[in-house]
Amino acid sequence: MSWLLAAPWIVVLSVLLYRFTRREPTLRAYAPLSAGPLVSIIIPARNEARNIERCVRSVLATQYSPIEVIVVDDRSTDDTAEIVEAAAGGRVHLVRGVEPAEGWFGKQWAIVQGYRVAKGELLLFADADTTHSPELIGRAVRGLQAENVDLFSVLPRQEMRSFWERVIQPHVFLALESGLGNLARVNRTRVEWHAIANGQFILTTRAAYESAGTHAAVRHSVVDDLLLAQRYVRGGKDIFLVYGEEFMTTRMYGSLREIIAGWSKNLASGIPLMTPPLRPIRAVAPYVMWLPALFWIGPPVAWLAGSDFAAIATLASLLTWLAIYGTYRAPLWYAVLYPLGATLVAFIMLRSAWGRGRIEWRGRIYKSEAS
Numbered sequence: 001m002s003w004l005l006a007a008p009w010i011v012v013l014s015v016l017l018y019r020f021t022r023r024e025p026t027l028r029a030y031a032p033l034s035a036g037p038l039v040s041i042i043i044p045a046r047n048e049a050r051n052i053e054r055c056v057r058s059v060l061a062t063q064y065s066p067i068e069v070i071v072v073d074d075r076s077t078d079d080t081a082e083i084v085e086a087a088a089g090g091r092v093h094l095v096r097g098v099e100p101a102e103g104w105f106g107k108q109w110a111i112v113q114g115y116r117v118a119k120g121e122l123l124l125f126a127d128a129d130t131t132h133s134p135e136l137i138g139r140a141v142r143g144l145q146a147e148n149v150d151l152f153s154v155l156p157r158q159e160m161r162s163f164w165e166r167v168i169q170p171h172v173f174l175a176l177e178s179g180l181g182n183l184a185r186v187n188r189t190r191v192e193w194h195a196i197a198n199g200q201f202i203l204t205t206r207a208a209y210e211s212a213g214t215h216a217a218v219r220h221s222v223v224d225d226l227l228l229a230q231r232y233v234r235g236g237k238d239i240f241l242v243y244g245e246e247f248m249t250t251r252m253y254g255s256l257r258e259i260i261a262g263w264s265k266n267l268a269s270g271i272p273l274m275t276p277p278l279r280p281i282r283a284v285a286p287y288v289m290w291l292p293a294l295f296w297i298g299p300p301v302a303w304l305a306g307s308d309f310a311a312i313a314t315l316a317s318l319l320t321w322l323a324i325y326g327t328y329r330a331p332l333w334y335a336v337l338y339p340l341g342a343t344l345v346a347f348i349m350l351r352s353a354w355g356r357g358r359i360e361w362r363g364r365i366y367k368s369e370a371s
Contacts, residue, residue, distance in 0.1 A: 005309035009299065009316035016320055020327045025183060027154055027244035030146055032138030038066045039137060039203075040120030044110035045084075046074035048128035050254070053087045058131045060091055064138035070118055071128075072097050072110040093117065107199075108215040108224050115214060123209055127200040130156065133247040140203045143242060149188070150208035150237040151229065153197040157245035158328060164256040166334045170324050171345040172263055175292070179274050187240045193277055195233040198241065199225030200250050208237050223270040230273070245329075260348055268352035286353035293346035300339050 041059055045052050052071070059069055069088070072095040073081040084094050095117060100109040111125055122141065126132070136154070144152040158173060160166045180186065185194055202225065212235055218227040229239050253259045268286035275281050299317055302310035321335035 006299075006312035006316060008295075009313040009320070012295075013316045013320045013323070017323055019182075020323060023243045023327075025187075025242045027136075027139050027143065027242045027247055029242075030139045030142040032063060032135040033142045033145075034063055034138060035065055036138075036141050036145075037122050038068065038120040039064065039122045039124055039141065040114075040118035041067055041069045041124045041126055041137075042111055042114035042118060043069070043071045043126050043128055044074055044107050044114065045071055045076065045080050045128040046106055046110070047076045047078045048080050049076075049078040049083055051129045051251075052080050053083050054131055055126070055128050056084060056087055056092060058133070059126065059137075060088070061134050062132065062137045063134045064141060067137065068093065068119060070095060070114040072114040074106050074110040075099060104219040105222060105224065108219045111215045112219075115209075118206075121206055123204055123206055125199065125202045125204075127250065129252060130200050130248060130250045136201075136244070136247040137203075139244075139247060140201070143240065144203055144205075147187075147240050148238070149240040150205055151197060151232050151239040152203045153225075153229075153239070153241045154201040154203075154244035154248055155198050155241060156200060156248035156250045159249050159251040160328070160330050161251065162254060164259060165251075165253065166330050167337050167341045168256075168259050168344050168348075169252075170321075170328050170330060170334075171293075171296075171338075171341040172267075172348075173328060174324055175289075175345065178292075179271065183241050183243075188238045189233060192230050192233050193274060195226075195229040195239055196241070196274065197225045197229035197239060199228075201244075201248060202228070208232065211235060212237065221269060222265050223273065226270055226273055260351070263348045264352040264355055266352070267349055268355070287350075289353070290346040290349035293342040293349075296342035297339050297346070 043055065056069065056071065069092045071084050071092055073084070074097045081094060081096065084092055095113055097110050097113050100106050115123065122144070124137065140152055140154060158169060160169050180196060186196060189195055212228065212231045215224060215228065217231055218224040221227050232239050253262045267289065271289045272282035272285040275285050296317055299310045299313035303314050317338065318335060321338040322332055325332050325335045
C-alpha cells in the first residue's frame with residue numbers, strides 16, 4: 001500500500017527524467033552564420049551597473065556581422081550610462097532615454113526608443129543581465145532563416161550563485177517549464193495561449209515586429225514578452241523557441257529581496273495568460289498557482305508525522321530534485337533543501353497574487369492593467 005500511495009511521486013520522477021534528456025530543439029542544431037542582414041541589438045538598461053559591461057562586451061565579441069548595438073539608458077540613477085560609454089569605445093549607440101509616457105512600463109518604453117533609431121532588417125531585444133557567446137547571434141539568425149519564422153527566442157542557462165538563488169530559482173524554473181510544456185507545443189503554434197517568448201533574447205524581423213504593433217501594443221503589462229508572442233500568433237505569424245544553455249547565460253536576481261520582488265511582479269500576471277481564455281479560469285489561476293508546491297512539501301511533513309508511504313515519496317522527491325539541480329547546473333547538495341524552496345515559492349506566488357494591480361520595480365510604481 002505504501003508503494004501505491006507514493007506512486008504519484010515516482011511517476012513524476014520518471015516523467016521529469018525523460019523530459020530532461022529530451023530538451024529539444026536546441027540552438028546547437030543551427031550552424032552559425034558569419035554574415036547576413038544587419039542586426040540591430042537593442043538593450044534596455046535601468047540601473048544595470050552590475051551587469052551592463054559584461055553584456056555589452058559579450059555582444060560586441062560576436063562572430064556575426066553586420067550588427068549595430070543600441071543601449072537605451074532608461075533614466076538610470078547609477079553609473080549604467082557611464083559604464084557603457086567607457087566600455088564600448090564608440091561601438092555602441094547610447095540612447096539617453098526619457099521618462100516613460102503615461103500608461104507605459106519602463107522596459108517597453110526603452111525598447112521602443114531604441115527601435116526608433118535602429119536601422120536593421122532584423123531586431124534583437126536582449127536583456128542587460130545576459131551574456132552571449134560569440135556564436136549566439138549567428139546561430140540565432142541561422143535558426144530564424146532555416147525555420148522561416150517571424151520570431152526566434154532562446155532559453156539560456158540560468159546562473160545561480162548565492163544561497164537563496166540556489167534554493168528558490170530551480171523551483172520557479174520548474175514551474176515555468178511545466179506550464180510551458182514541450183516546445184513542440186509552442187513552436188509555430190496557432191493556439192494563442194500556447195505562445196510564449198523569452199524576453200531575455202527575442203530575434204525578429206522588422207516587418208513582423210511592426211505588423212504586431214511593436215512593444216507599444218504591450219506597453220501596459222509586465223509580461224510583455226508573453227503578450228508580444230501571443231500577438232504574433234494572433235496575427236498568423238510563426239514563433240520558435242530553442243534551448244541555448246551552451247551559448248547564453250543570465251543571472252536574473254542576486255539576493256533574496258530581488259528574487260521575491262522580481263517574481264512577485266511577474267507570476268500572477270503571466271500564469272493566467274498561459275491558461276485557456278475563460279474568465280473563471282484566468283480569474284482563479286493566480287490564487288491557486290501555489291498549490292503544486294504542496295506536492296513537494298507534503299511528503300517530508302507526513303514522514304515526520306510517522307507516515308510509511310511518505311518515506312518513499314520523500315525519497316522519490318529527493319531523487320527528482322537531484323535530477324533538476326543537475327539539469328540546471330546548480331550544486332547538487334541544495335536538492336536536500338527542496339521543501340524550503342517549495343515553501344518560499346508558494347509564498348512568492350501568493351504574494352504575487354495578492355499584490356496584483358500594483359507593481360514596484362527599480363524605483364518605479366506601475367499599475368498593471370488587464371491584458
